[in-house]
Each structure stands twice: as structure tokens, then as C-alpha cells.
Amino acid sequence: MMRAHVLLIEDDEWLGASIARGLAKDFDVVTTSTLQEAIEIINEHVPDVIVADFMLGDNNALALFHELSSYEDTVRVPVVLCSTVGDELKRYEASLAHYGVVKICEKSTLTPDSLRRAVREAAALGIEL
Amino acid sequence: MRGEKTGTQANDLFAMPSLLAAAHELKAPLVLMRQLALELEEEMGGTDTSRRMKFTSERSLRLVTNLTKTARLEDSLFDMEPVEIQSLCADVAHELQPLASEYSQRIELDMPRGSLVSVAHRDLLHALLIGLCDNAIAHNEAGNKVTLSARLTDGRVEVSVRDQGPRVERAQLSQLRTRLGRTIQPMSSRPRSSGLGLWIASQFASAMESTIGSISHRKSEGMSFYVLLPRSRQLSLFE
Numbered sequence: 001m002m003r004a005h006v007l008l009i010e011d012d013e014w015l016g017a018s019i020a021r022g023l024a025k026d027f028d029v030v031t032t033s034t035l036q037e038a039i040e041i042i043n044e045h046v047p048d049v050i051v052a053d054f055m056l057g058d059n060n061a062l063a064l065f066h067e068l069s070s071y072e073d074t075v076r077v078p079v080v081l082c083s084t085v086g087d088e089l090k091r092y093e094a095s096l097a098h099y100g101v102v103k104i105c106e107k108s109t110l111t112p113d114s115l116r117r118a119v120r121e122a123a124a125l126g127i128e129l
Numbered sequence: 130m131r132g133e134k135t136g137t138q139a140n141d142l143f144a145m146p147s148l149l150a151a152a153h154e155l156k157a158p159l160v161l162m163r164q165l166a167l168e169l170e171e172e173m174g175g176t177d178t179s180r181r182m183k184f185t186s187e188r189s190l191r192l193v194t195n196l197t198k199t200a201r202l203e204d205s206l207f208d209m210e211p212v213e214i215q216s217l218c219a220d221v222a223h224e225l226q227p228l229a230s231e232y233s234q235r236i237e238l239d240m241p242r243g244s245l246v247s248v249a250h251r252d253l254l255h256a257l258l259i260g261l262c263d264n265a266i267a268h269n270e271a272g273n274k275v276t277l278s279a280r281l282t283d284g285r286v287e288v289s290v291r292d293q294g295p296r297v298e299r300a301q302l303s304q305l306r307t308r309l310g311r312t313i314q315p316m317s318s319r320p321r322s323s324g325l326g327l328w329i330a331s332q333f334a335s336a337m338e339s340t341i342g343s344i345s346h347r348k349s350e351g352m353s354f355y356v357l358l359p360r361s362r363q364l365s366l367f368e
Contacts, residue, residue: 012157012161013232014161014165014181014185015160015161015164018161018164018165018168018174018178019164021168021173021174022167022168022171022173025173084153084156084157084160085153107160107164108156108159108160108163110164111167112167112168112171112173
């Protein structure tokens with residue numbers, strides 16, 4: 001069975017490397033720390049799932065979501081948001097769903113297994129769309 | 130050429146970040162340590178995992194310890210003493226080099242030839258410089274360097290920490306205030322930072338009758354944060 005391609009966007013280098021190692025058990029993972037690089041990677045190859053931190057440098061992931069929603073080939077890429085303000089973001093779940101966010105995870109309680117499960121479910125949703 | 134100065138140095142320009150922003154800055158390393166611990170639990174981590182847990186916990190402990198110190202600064206004036214800057218900077222560089230190496234960075238010293246002595250609180254100045262260097266490492270990229278330098282300027286001792294990370298634009302360096310005069314964005318906050326570390330540095334500087342300032346360098350040449358200290362005249366008889 002083919003492994004889903006996951007783009008991980010995390011601006012903390014060590015956290016990104018650790019999360020990527022956990023995801024690599026089940027998925028093919030590409031990691032980046034900036035929104036600009038994420039867009040360049042997506043232009044080369046559209047991932048099956050995007051796992052993104054919300055606060056990224058001097059911007060937030062909404063800037064990326066606006067970009068992705070503008071194009072036919074990226075508008076349906078499911079997104080798993082992972083953030084230290086994940087619990088607060090859940091209040092905006094309905095609004096974020098318009099941008100393809102299918103799951104919001106709170107980093108302080110996330111486990112590698114729960115993240116892999118979230119990405120598996122997101123990948124399955126992506127196939128259905 | 131030193132690049133643009135951001136205006137006169139003034140400790141009150143490094144405003145205390147909001148409680149929410151500061152809490153986020155304290156939460157982030159705990160999230161990282163938890164993630165690294167879970168990695169070890171799943172037996173996926175290597176030697177770098179436990180090493181990074183150590184560095185992250187040390188960073189957190191420094192931040193919390195320094196935050197605690199800010200509540201007790203009124204005692205620090207009694208412990209002011211002549212401090213030889215070159216040896217203090219060498220200690221700081223030596224202490225943080227392992228952390229810098231973990232990020233594939235290096236710390237370099239740029240010191241004058243003659244002895245440079247300031248009047249300072251040794252522990253506060255050490256903690257202030259460690260904080261500025263840690264901040265520089267956090268904003269650098271792999272392969273970058275942190276330069277710790279010192280010089281005599283206008284009769285005062287200037288100790289500077291320079292990184293190669295993102296600049297803070299001029300507009301951001303202006304203090305933003307609401308109509309009620311409350312600061313909503315700390316000066317010189319940079320990506321991924323609430324400015325808590327710089328606020329602590331400004332408090333330590335004030336306690337030593339010193340000031341801190343920043344320089345935003347041109348193009349991609351990073352930023353410098355410096356502290357201006359009173360010069361000690363103790364050795365001047367031998368000059």
C-alpha cells in the first residue's frame with residue numbers, strides 16, 4: 001500500500017525533527033520551517049496531507065491556507081493543525097474547516113500515535129474528496 | 130559600518146510582553162521536552178534526543194530563574210564590583226558553545242587587546258549576556274555565528290551580541306501603544322519571541338545603572354543587542 005505524502009510545517013527545528021520521526025513510521029514526510037518554503041514545496045509536489053503549526057515565524061498558517069484555497073489542485077488538501085494554542089483554536093473549528101482544516105491538535109497533549117491517527121484519517125478524507 | 134542604529138538606547142523601550150505572550154514563550158520549551166520524552170518512550174529517539182532535552186530544560190530553567198531575579202533586583206546595587214569583560218565574555222561563550230553546536234552554529238569573540246573593566250553585578254551581567262546569546266542562537270540558522278564583542282565607547286563599556294537572523298523592521302521597532310498608552314507589542318520582538326528575554330535583559334541593565342539597545346543591520350546581516358556599562362577606573366592608574 002502506498003504511503004501518503006505529508007508536508008510538515010513547523011518553525012521549531014528540534015520539535016519539527018521529532019514530530020517528523022514519529023510520522024515517518026507510517027508516512028513519507030517532508031519538513032519545512034517557513035511558509036515560503038512550504039509554498040515552493042507544494043508547487044513541486046502537492047502533498048496528501050499538510051501538518052502545520054499555527055504560529056509560524058512572523059506569520060500564521062492562515063496565510064498559507066488563503067494561498068492553497070486559491071488553486072484547484074490544492075484547495076482540497078486536508079490540513080491537520082498542531083499548535084500550543086490548539087485548544088483555543090478549536091473554537092474556530094467551523095471557520096478553519098473552510099480552509100481544509102480537518103483536525104486541530106493541542107501540542108501539549110498530543111502523542112506520536114494520536115498524530116499518526118489524525119493524519120491517517122485526514123489522508124482518507126482527502127481521497128474521498 | 131555598523132548599520133542603522135535604532136535610536137537612543139533606553140531600557141523602557143524593551144517593554145514587558147503581555148502575560149499571554151510570555152506564557153506562550155514559557156510553554157513552548159515544555160511542549161518540546163514532552164515531545165522528546167515521548168520519542169524516547171517509543172524508542173525512536175537517539176543520543177541527540179536526550180541531549181536536546183537537557184539543553185531545552187536548561188534554557189527553560191534560565192528563563193524562569195532570570196524572571197525570578199527580576200523581582201529581587203533592588204538588592205543588586207550592593208554587589209556591584211569591577212568585572213573584567215574579556216574573561217566574562219569568554220566564560221559566556223564557553224558555556225553556550227555546546228548549545229550553539231547543537232544548532233550547527235558557533236560563538237565567536239571579538240575583544241579589544243587591552244583589559245576592559247566595567248562596574249557591574251557579575252551574576253546579573255553574566256545572566257544578561259547568556260540571555261542575549263541564547264536569543265541570538267534562537268534567531269540564527271544553521272551555519273550562522275553569534276559574535277560577542279566589547280569595546281570602549283564614549284567612556285563606557287559596550288558589550289554587544291550580534292546574530293545573523295531576521296531583522297526587525299524600523300516600523301516594528303517603534304513602540305506600539307494603544308490609545309490608552311498600553312504597550313501591545315514589545316519593542317524588538319522578533320519571530321517566535323514574545324520579547325520576554327529582552328525585557329529581562331533591560332531589567333538587569335537598569336539594576337546595574339546600565340542601558341541596552343539594538344542595532345538592525347542591513348540586508349541579511351542580522352541584529353545586535355548591546356549593553357552599555359559604566360567603566361571601572363580601578364585599573365586606569367596602570368594605563
